[in-house]
Amino acid sequence: MEDRLSRVFAALADPIRRDMVARLASGDATVNELAEPYPVTVQAVSKHLKVLEEAGLVTRGKQAQRRPVHLEAEVFDLMTKWIERYRRQAEERYQRLDEVLLELGQPRTEGGAP
Incomplete structure (x- = not known):
């Protein structure tokens, strides 16, 4: 449990990732939708999402052409x-x-x- 908890808190240490989690609390979003308000590339947002995913905070689904990110x-x-x-x-x-x-x-x- 501690190792997982450490990953969760480490993932949430970044303000962009915390904001993404807050935004995902109101509903699923695509990587492009999540990237919109930030002055970073979509690739940077994807890296942030990977950290959140490895911590178990989000999952990525697949709906036809759309790959929504879901808050766990x-x-x-x-x-x-x-x-x-x-x-x-x-x-x-x-x-x-x-x-x-x-x-x-x-x-x-x-x-x-x-």
């Missing part, structure tokens, strides 16, 4: 689980801090933050 949303479940685990741990630490502050007679932290 279940990959976000993997990311969400990983993030949620660390969010819960941080929340537990803040709750313990609140308990210690109460014992010391200090006011509670707002929303878990000092």
Whole structure:
């Protein structure tokens, strides 16, 4: 899981790739459609898509002459689980801090933050 998660986060480290993922969230698109707003070549966009594809974030279909790129949303479940685990741990630490502050007679932290 970690290796796949590392590939996903590495793929999303690039702002163009993050934007492509955001655009694909509203529907499939071709490479040419994805390339339109960027000041890069279609070949560069294809390379970005290859990185996203290797990370499992997108797949390329085939519909007659059209090859739409499709966002694989279940990959976000993997990311969400990983993030949620660390969010819960941080929340537990803040709750313990609140308990210690109460014992010391200090006011509670707002929303878990000092």
